[in-house]
Amino acid sequence: MRWMPGVLMLGACAALPVAPAPQEARLSDQELVLVLSDGTACRADWAAAGGAGRFEDCGPGFSYAVETMENPNPLRQVVQALVGEGALAPMARVVITDAAGRAHVFASPPRREPQRD
Numbered sequence: 001m002r003w004m005p006g007v008l009m010l011g012a013c014a015a016l017p018v019a020p021a022p023q024e025a026r027l028s029d030q031e032l033v034l035v036l037s038d039g040t041a042c043r044a045d046w047a048a049a050g051g052a053g054r055f056e057d058c059g060p061g062f063s064y065a066v067e068t069m070e071n072p073n074p075l076r077q078v079v080q081a082l083v084g085e086g087a088l089a090p091m092a093r094v095v096i097t098d099a100a101g102r103a104h105v106f107a108s109p110p111r112r113e114p115q116r117d
Contacts, residue, residue: 025106
């Protein structure tokens with residue numbers, strides 16, 4: 001059977017561990033929560049860190065940068081004034097960089113996908 005070594009090699013490759021990848025980033029006025037593909041949730045106090053830092057003891061090593069945006073949307077400003085400062089997720093671009101140097105970009109608040117019937 002000539003194909004057997006190839007099948008064994010494919011099986012060995014499938015068994016190699018894959019590092020967890022960033023799947024979601026949630027932002028509050030103080031905390032950044034990164035959810036990885038294996039279900040791990042990493043937390044950082046991004047506001048106290050000045051908007052950039054590293055997640056300690058989380059996955060293979062991730063750094064983050066939070067770039068907040070001014071809010072030009074008058075409706076959002078009204079809602080924020082009604083519910084209070086910090087009640088809405090900040091408008092920001094969150095960049096997570098993995099150990100290999102790949103950037104994973106997330107929006108805050110997350111964009112909603114349109115409903116399809």
